[in-house]
Amino acid sequence: MNLSLLILLPLLTAVAVLLVRNAKQVKVAALAGATAQFVLAFVLLFAYYKERATGNAAQMLFEQRYNWFPSWHISFHLGVDGISVAMILLTAFVVIAGVLVSWNVTKMTKEFYFLLILLSLGAYGFFISLDLFILFFFLEIAVIPKYLLIGIWGSGKKEYAANKLALMLMGGSALVLVGLLGVYFSNSAQSFDLLQLSQLNIPIQTQMICFPLLFVGFGVFTALFPLHTWVPDGHSSAPTAGSMFLAGISMKLGGYGCLRVATYIMPEGAKEYATIIIVLSVIAILYGAFATMMQKDLKYINAYSSVSHCGFVLLGIGMLTKTSMTGAVMQMVSHGLMTALFFAVIGMIYERTHTRQVSEMSGLLKRMPFIITVLFIVGLCSLGLPGLSGFVAEMTVFMGSWQHPDAFRRVATILACLSIVVTAVYILRAVTKTAMGPLTAGFEELKDATWNEKLAALILIAGIIAIGVAPFWLNDLVSPGAEVIMQKLSR
């Protein structure tokens, strides 16, 4: 399995999108590219299983290394482990669904799809990079399209939201860059190579400075409290596919970075700062949930609930056990699928009712049974119903967190557990109000989902159910990756 394909394919798709003539061809090219990515992600998954089954116990598989900037020891170094494979799968699911729901975009179609594909390119590159410099490079590629997607195709206070998002994410990247340079200059090998760095013992003084820089920098992407405020505005102003990519993929770049970069190369630093991470993530979980309860706009509801759900990712990382970190990755995958589906469904509803205010609609189940059934499924996934992915991820985080016998972590876990009630409250308020009750006057003629919307929803639901009903495959994929970090921590 050649990992460069994961970069080449989106690149080719992007070029194809630019070259073809009319909007129809653009869509076909983008869909073909997204489908190819989707297939490729599965090929990667099975190739990965096959390698593992044949007894290949290397930490990273399918490694490739080309010298890029030899004098600075930067190389184009690619490789994947189970965690990256899981994230790549997530990306492929969200990309194909995002392309499908954008079928009706008429404004600057070519540029729109080009940016979507570019964003996916950045994400794939980020997840397969083993050299921190190129990892950073891909992170930046993934930021810029978001600014344009919101600024051009957005709605509401889009300029404000786009600026805020771009500035905060750029600020986060700046912290990441400073942290990376700090690590680079302080290690004896002067290397950006993740595997090489993980073998070194970075002095604790460096870790004390660089860990928070990297963690906070990546944390901005994944809505680390109190740097989460770009999330509600950014998500709610973005076009549907933009929100899906933002919440489904982009927020996961941060979580992945926190785990793979910050925690992996500086576990002692993570241990030192664990208390702060746990406190901030529990605040994000509960405070995000309570803030969601008061929202009236469907997109704001999902955006704030993302703050709460991403808190579980950070909590899982902060708890520093194999189980909790496995749970964190599962939560990333689960939340990615779920929130992309949620935004997709909100987009479908908005296209028909032209409102996102919960108070302005009710009884939609009568007119759009498919869309509303999807809304129910995604809502139930969000509130952690067994059989759907959210439950598995949250429970894994809880079980992992409870392995610590100290009172502080116990209290933190209990507080996090309480959020499942608050989540149920806000999800049920929103979903039952929209779906049930008497039909709002004027909505009698609304149509149910079209083929592309149905397909997009079914793809994401398939992912959610595959994790929810049979979580063992994801667990087997992810937990060895978490194990490696634990080994380094206990060394």
Added chain:
Amino acid sequence: MPNATYIALIPLLPLAGFLMLGIFGRKYFKNTSGIIGTTLLLVSTVLALYTAYGYFFEYGKVDGIYQKLVPLKYTWLQFSEGVSIDMGIILDPISAMMLVVVTFISLMVHIYSLGYMKGDERFPVYYAFLGLFTFSMLGLVVSSNIFQIYIFWELVGVSSFLLIGYYYDKPSAVAACKKAFIVTRFADVGFLIGILILSFHSGTLDFNTLIATLTSPETAGYKSAAAASFIGVSALTWGLALVFIGGAGKSAMFPLHIWLPDAMEGPTPVSALIHAATMVVAGVFLVARLFPVFAISSPNALSLVGYVGAISALIAALIACTQTDIKRVLAYSTMSQIGYMMFALGVSKYGGEDGLGFTASMFHLFTHAMFKALLFLGAGAVIHYIHSNEMKDMGGLRKYLPITHITFLIACLAIAGVPPFAGFFSKEEILLAAYEHNPTIYWIALITSGLTAFYMFRLYFNIFWNKEAHVHGEHKGEGGFAMMMPLVLLAVGAAVAGFIPFGHFVSSDGKRLETAFHLQFSIAPVALGLAGIFIAMWMYKTENNKPDKFAASLSGLYKATYHKFYIDEIYTFITKKIIFNLIGRPAAWIDKNIVDGLVNATGNGTKDISEIIKGFQSGKVQQYAIYFLVSVIGLALLFIYWWK
């Protein structure tokens, strides 16, 4: 030996029904969905009977003790060494008994609904949801792993939610389904934390290992669970008490009962199945499942179970006396009867004669399922006929609904504890167990049994006697064979189920328990029950003003019970006023104004600073020259005066 495939099919067939009808029902099975669902469940029921027969009479017993067999187990999610969620099947007396109860009652409801829900627009969806519920409930009772039971617990909750909200365009149904889900969810947090505590100390999630570890004082798990403590209570007791909170939520125990009466917004057959016979006893089942741990290792947690059960039994019986919606009366009566089952467990000990409470509780669960399902289905027939839930619209219906009348009367006699109907035997055992171990609870139970007889016959006389109901419109009769057959079958069950020697099959330690019948002991409860019936007859058999006078003379108490002791109002106050206004609103406000305010301030601050600085780079050489000159002079002065 048990055939694992057959047992696995018992829950899987209803699941298949759910998937088939849920996905394709609207298109392909518009009219046949009822038949499909019922047929699948009939097969399940047969398999359940076959399994129970095999377990109780063929392979279940080894050396006179019923074993806990695990014919099937798959690892579903491995957390760490030894700790995993397994999907498995446990076969022991209570799960075998529950398999029969759940499939049988569910089958009755499936058949009944063929008549009751006929012509409903969303007929396939209804049967799909029934299938989902039956699957979840069956999965719950056979769970071999404490996390597995939690998974099915939540699934049961969501199917209950979906069925309560079945009439989705009715605002009251929407409110009720939300309330049911959220209240039980709140209790489930307790359950979840309880699981975390118990699994942490025992190092396993598997029921058999967990129970074995936590009941033998020499194991490391027991020692750590008993030694760790929080505000003077051991971790073991905390864990069990929290698990019990989860059970109390599902089983509508005080003060988490508020969702149950509202849940009557669902279709009446659903109330019979979920909110009377099966799901609401899940809490009792959970305590029974962990009973050895409760009884051997934590008597404190067990007495909590006992007192919560007794208080719930009494409060619910009091409230039931004043309600006017017949389904609500039945709902409170359900809560009261489940209270009986709970405190029966609470007063029981593990093993031998002292384990009578355990057997009695399971026995009552069994008989209650029969007569309560019958009461609800009967009420359904009445509502079907009269198109109202209110007692004031009813009366004199014995002439129009003869079969319903007779079966309903049998159920009322059974629940009132009149010999020889089923409820008499199980209730006697419960009272005896309470009498021997906890006099306080015994007296509460005795008073409650008198009240039970009173409110049930108040209901009975108001529906079938009293004034002539104003029956209008076309008369559909009693609803045909589909609706009457389940009534008759259940009535037979309610009449004779009491003669089963339950202790021979179900006991706390798996050994045979002989339950004797004590004549002197039965006199008091039966006399009280008869007194209740006669008072109800005197007050309600014919139309008169005695009830009003009575209510007036007790005005304060009457009002309090009529308003259900204002518990709903207290909850509304807490949620609306405290959680929304004091936590939710400030959180949203802080986020918008303070946290985000700071972000904006940083942004604006940066802009302001750049606004100031940008003047410096004007491109005018003269200005630069002046800056240069001023800086040089400044630096020179600095050097001269500072660094002398």
